[in-house]
Amino acid sequence: MDMEKLRKLNILGADNQVYNVIKDSIVTLRLKPNQYLNIREISQQLGTSITPVRSALQRLANEGLVIAKPRIGFFVSGIDENQVKNLFAVRKSLELLALENSINRIDSEAISEIIFKLRSALNDPEKTISSPPYDLDYKLHDLIISSYPNPYLHRMFSQLFSLITRARNVIRVCLPPSEKEWILREAQQHLEIAEQIFMRNLSKARESLDRHIEASCEMICKLLKEIESKGEMSL
Numbered sequence: 001m002d003m004e005k006l007r008k009l010n011i012l013g014a015d016n017q018v019y020n021v022i023k024d025s026i027v028t029l030r031l032k033p034n035q036y037l038n039i040r041e042i043s044q045q046l047g048t049s050i051t052p053v054r055s056a057l058q059r060l061a062n063e064g065l066v067i068a069k070p071r072i073g074f075f076v077s078g079i080d081e082n083q084v085k086n087l088f089a090v091r092k093s094l095e096l097l098a099l100e101n102s103i104n105r106i107d108s109e110a111i112s113e114i115i116f117k118l119r120s121a122l123n124d125p126e127k128t129i130s131s132p133p134y135d136l137d138y139k140l141h142d143l144i145i146s147s148y149p150n151p152y153l154h155r156m157f158s159q160l161f162s163l164i165t166r167a168r169n170v171i172r173v174c175l176p177p178s179e180k181e182w183i184l185r186e187a188q189q190h191l192e193i194a195e196q197i198f199m200r201n202l203s204k205a206r207e208s209l210d211r212h213i214e215a216s217c218e219m220i221c222k223l224l225k226e227i228e229s230k231g232e233m234s235l
Helices: 014-027 040-044 049-063 082-101 108-122 125-130 134-146 151-174 180-200 203-228
Strands: 066-069 075-077
Touching: 014 040, 014 049, 014 151, 040 049, 049 066, 082 134, 082 151, 082 203, 108 125, 108 134, 108 180, 125 180, 134 151, 134 180, 151 203, 180 203
Parallel strands: none
Antiparallel strands: 066 075
């Protein structure tokens, strides 16, 4: 675990703090897929007892981020092509459903702000490549989901969100210099989605969102293949 990212925890609310710190380390890939999680070592790093660490790992196992192996211990769950394809198929279905039911509800001011910032980013490609606008990525997708007032869809998406985010972070962490143009292509894809939403053009917004999610899935799978060819999950 990245020692610089960890902090000593207060006794009050330690269970949730331990859970959040470990979860964040997994989702951001500081803890690598398939990595063994030494409970005693983690507890020492976090300055807490073994009990909240074990409890946190059990919760994360229920969420699919950790694997519990009887008589062996806990491991970060792996990431492979098949998992990503299945996960993104569900993600696409949920986001398209949300888009179809939210396109006329999405706040014009909010989507305009995203469009303005994406256009600014694309007008300065060097800066965008060196400092990708990941915040706009999350804001756009969250706006689509949150604007559809369906608590069942929200609950389903919430259950998958950490797994989706971790998969998306494969691009963020593993994208090689030779593929940095992907950052601009992705920003352009987000801009196209946002512009079609602003114009309330459902068919074109739907096409743009579909293509974008497929492109993201393909890039993640491509990077996973390259990592696998090296013989290790070197995130």
